[in-house]
Every structure is written in structure tokens, then in C-alpha cells.
Amino acid sequence: MPLRKLEERDNQILGEIIRRSLEEHDLAIPGTVYYDDNLFQLSDYYKQDKAQYWVLEKEGQVIGGCGVGPYRGQIGEIQKLYIVKEEQGKGYAHLLMQQALAFSKEHYASCYIETFASLNKANRLYESYGFKALEAPLEGSEHGACDTWLYKEF
Structure with a gap:
């Protein structure tokens, strides 16, 4: 299933998918991220340098997406990887991760993820791509509720 770059028309549906x-x-x-100011303006956020968001569509309907944005220095951050519940478990997250990591390798020396221990499937996915757990968030974290932080060097 091909991925495409985020467009302004995707802002509303992706915000809804993430919140749901x-x-x-x-x-x-x-x-x-539920309370991020830019949640429904993702296309604006991902216009910045060394940032990109990919949208996953199935039969013309947006079913998920994933982004990479700058964190600090040569560290990129995998951001907002979400897929609608009905389409999970079909390998789509792997497509998104592969795209995000390929982009990250081009632009950064390492990659960071903030998540939750309770998201077992997501964490197993991240670990399968070589992410290792950190004991605390990196300096500059904006999502203080997260309790799991992962890091990967290229």
C-alpha cells in the first residue's frame, strides 16, 4: 500500500484518528498529543525543515499516518504513529516505520520516541526496529504524561 505525504485536507481526519x-x-x-495545539494543523507543522508526515490510505480513506520531526540537534523524533483500530494488525505500522526510519537516517544521527508502557503492541514494534528504552525522557520533552522513552542511533 503506497504512502503519500500529508496534505492540508488530511488535518481534520488525522486529528480525529489520533484523538480516537x-x-x-x-x-x-x-x-x-491529545492536547497539542497543532493537532488539527499537522500539515503546517510538517512544513518545517527536516520534517515529514506520511498518510496511509485504503480505498480512498485515510486510515492512519506517521511523522518525523526535529527533536534537538541531530536527533529526530518519530511522531504520531496512529492507525484506526479496524486496520491494526495488518502490517501497516511496519510500512510507516520503514518510511519514517529511512527519512530519519537521511536527516538525523539518531531517533527518539515518547510513548506509554501500556501500548504493548506499539512498543514491540519500536523494539523490533532497534529502539532501546531510556530511563528518563530526553531534555526538552513536551509530553510529560508519557512514561516510556525509546532511542535509536543510526
């Missing part, structure tokens, strides 16, 4: 997913996992709490 967090609600399904009881993570619609302050300190998460």
Missing part, C-alpha cells in the same frame, strides 16, 4: 486512538487507550489526558 488515545481515547480507546484511556490516554486522552493532559501531557499527551
Whole structure:
């Protein structure tokens, strides 16, 4: 399934997918992406240098996406990897991770992820791509509710 770059027309549906997913996992709490100011303007955020977001479509419907953005210095961050519940478990997250990591390798020396220990499937995915757990967030973290931090050097 081909991925495409985020467009302005995707902002609303991706914001809804992200919020719905967090609600399904009881993570619609302050300190998460749920309350990010730019959640429904992702296309604006990903216009910055060394940033990109990919949209996953199935039969013309947006079913998920994933982004990479600058974190600090030569560290990129895998951001907002979400797929609608009905389409999970079909290998789509691997497509998104492969794209995100290929982009990250071109632009950064390492990659960072902030997540939650309760998101077992997501964490197994990240670990399968060589991410290792950190004991604390990197300096500059914006999502204070997260309790799991992962890091990968290229």
C-alpha cells in the first residue's frame, strides 16, 4: 500500500484518528498529543525543515499516518504513529516505520520516541526496529504524561 505525504485536507481526519486512538487507550489526558495545539494543523507543522508526515490510505480513506520531526540537534523524533483500530494488525505500522526510519537516517544521527508502557503492541514494534528504552525522557520533552522513552542511533 503506497504512502503519500500529508496534505492540508488530511488535518481534520488525522486529528480525529489520533484523538480516537488515545481515547480507546484511556490516554486522552493532559501531557499527551491529545492536547497539542497543532493537532488539527499537522500539515503546517510538517512544513518545517527536516520534517515529514506520511498518510496511509485504503480505498480512498485515510486510515492512519506517521511523522518525523526535529527533536534537538541531530536527533529526530518519530511522531504520531496512529492507525484506526479496524486496520491494526495488518502490517501497516511496519510500512510507516520503514518510511519514517529511512527519512530519519537521511536527516538525523539518531531517533527518539515518547510513548506509554501500556501500548504493548506499539512498543514491540519500536523494539523490533532497534529502539532501546531510556530511563528518563530526553531534555526538552513536551509530553510529560508519557512514561516510556525509546532511542535509536543510526
